[in-house]
Amino acid sequence: MRAVENALGITITDNARIIRNIINGIQYVQDHVIHFYHLHALDWVDVVSALKADPAKTASLAQSISDWPNSSPTYFKAVHNKVKTLVESGQLGIFASGYWGHPAYKLPPEANLMAVAHYLEALDWQRDVIRMQALLGAKNPHPQTWLVGGMAIPIDPNSQNALNAGSIAFLKDLAKKALAFVEKVYIPDLLAVASFYKEWAGIGAGVGNYLSYGEFQNDNVSNTTNVWLPGGYIRNKNLSKVEPVDHKQVTEDVAHAWYKYTDGDDKAKHPYDGETTPNYTGPKPPYEFLDTNKKYSWVKGIRYNGLSSEVGPLSRMLIAYASGHKRVKEVVGLVLSKLGVGPAALFSTLGRTAARGIETLVTAEMLPVWIDDLAAKIKAGDIRIHNNEKWDPSTWPKEAKGFGLHEAPRGALGHWVVIKDGKVANYQCVVPGGWNSSPRDAKGQRGPYEAALVDTPIKDPNKPLEVLRTIHSFDPCMACAIHMVDSNRDPIIKVRVV
Amino acid sequence: MAKIAIDPITRIEGHLRIEAQVDGGKVTDAWSSGTMWRGIELILKGRDPRDCWALTSRI
Numbered sequence: 001m002r003a004v005e006n007a008l009g010i011t012i013t014d015n016a017r018i019i020r021n022i023i024n025g026i027q028y029v030q031d032h033v034i035h036f037y038h039l040h041a042l043d044w045v046d047v048v049s050a051l052k053a054d055p056a057k058t059a060s061l062a063q064s065i066s067d068w069p070n071s072s073p074t075y076f077k078a079v080h081n082k083v084k085t086l087v088e089s090g091q092l093g094i095f096a097s098g099y100w101g102h103p104a105y106k107l108p109p110e111a112n113l114m115a116v117a118h119y120l121e122a123l124d125w126q127r128d129v130i131r132m133q134a135l136l137g138a139k140n141p142h143p144q145t146w147l148v149g150g151m152a153i154p155i156d157p158n159s160q161n162a163l164n165a166g167s168i169a170f171l172k173d174l175a176k177k178a179l180a181f182v183e184k185v186y187i188p189d190l191l192a193v194a195s196f197y198k199e200w201a202g203i204g205a206g207v208g209n210y211l212s213y214g215e216f217q218n219d220n221v222s223n224t225t226n227v228w229l230p231g232g233y234i235r236n237k238n239l240s241k242v243e244p245v246d247h248k249q250v251t252e253d254v255a256h257a258w259y260k261y262t263d264g265d266d267k268a269k270h271p272y273d274g275e276t277t278p279n280y281t282g283p284k285p286p287y288e289f290l291d292t293n294k295k296y297s298w299v300k301g302i303r304y305n306g307l308s309s310e311v312g313p314l315s316r317m318l319i320a321y322a323s324g325h326k327r328v329k330e331v332v333g334l335v336l337s338k339l340g341v342g343p344a345a346l347f348s349t350l351g352r353t354a355a356r357g358i359e360t361l362v363t364a365e366m367l368p369v370w371i372d373d374l375a376a377k378i379k380a381g382d383i384r385i386h387n388n389e390k391w392d393p394s395t396w397p398k399e400a401k402g403f404g405l406h407e408a409p410r411g412a413l414g415h416w417v418v419i420k421d422g423k424v425a426n427y428q429c430v431v432p433g434g435w436n437s438s439p440r441d442a443k444g445q446r447g448p449y450e451a452a453l454v455d456t457p458i459k460d461p462n463k464p465l466e467v468l469r470t471i472h473s474f475d476p477c478m479a480c481a482i483h484m485v486d487s488n489r490d491p492i493i494k495v496r497v498v
Numbered sequence: 499m500a501k502i503a504i505d506p507i508t509r510i511e512g513h514l515r516i517e518a519q520v521d522g523g524k525v526t527d528a529w530s531s532g533t534m535w536r537g538i539e540l541i542l543k544g545r546d547p548r549d550c551w552a553l554t555s556r557i
Binding site for chain 1: 502504507509510511517523524526527528529530532533535536537538540542543544546552557
């Protein structure tokens, strides 16, 4: 969207900008909470151990860290019964194939039961609060109301079928629910769980270079630096210097990726000149191991200024922190002091997971602010949602180039477009999961996941729970595919002693 | 010394394979492989630029 608006020189309207910020904001909040409870928590929380918990003691624990109302012994007894029925059935359902009982699990049974209870609560909560996106974006996922030049959602205080005072009140109510859960459940749980795993503040740092494009625009032009969360680049964990972002420094090579470049696979290309010619040279499935000296991934070797770079909430929070962002600094300081660790602890698996929580809190706090901005515009009589000056292709130049930089929940997302005669001549997307999961490049530099895994302790190679902790801390998104696992398939772990 | 491969990594979006060399109770080297091809760039060629957002948001 921003790439095309940038190519055609389109400025969007205030209302469109604010609505885009609100949708993006609730996506951060919902995605991060789902990631913590449903994709990452079970790397730290042993569901089966929760059976040994005393519901009354669990209630005391929950009440000691938060005044969230669902914390009575009766409540935890009911959750305990639910888990017991599941485990005794022999069919663990959503909790199947975990490494339950693994020696790297350290939480006491009561903390495990509390976390399992909140895993279930978070499922209901996320369904509720994402109605903010459903209201403004028509549905979730894949909102439908985006439009080059603005948004396709009418604002009319006098219509039942448009954004009006009623919908603003509804949005405010959902934003309140979103923030309450983050403040009273997610953050206390995160701190409680983290306090048992502090050694993970020294594991999983990875490449130590952090990129953010900056997000939540305060003005209406693509790629503006006038944003709520600043963009920047931190090199080699140096928090005393944040470099400005230059999109020309983004390159991709295919030295270890299954593509062919016309002028050499190890030549790094800027996305404007990007090529996407698949060239699978890997083994024929099923195979035991890849030949990692050659090409071994469908992800290109994405680099910034030639360096392997991490993107995501940790990058955004480090850049905001190092740039002096007031609220981020406060919350980072609070989290570090509660855990009794210094800022260097952020460069780790635990830091990545904590930064996601910090970002969720500060973003949830902004949702009501943006909704108020929108309400104030409407009240003042500004209902403009779309700038259609350059909608008609006859107003476009014969050739145009544009880029759009955005911070998706999982990190830096850039699109580059070349338009010729009103049609797309080239398009390249460089996505957050690509940055983090990228393979080695022509110089042999490891990608962020690869670097973060080196030196990770492994108690049992047959049950590599520790690998999952670090990989999940990045919140991988390998192109958001529909993914099915056959229950009769081979085991997902292959180990060969060499 | 052991080499391990985890494929697929679950509780993520999409398809990811990790291979790791484990020695003395620690990972000594690792490789990350995206095992699914995306190809959205090819789908977009020749399209109306005003439709790109709707197609790319499916990634």
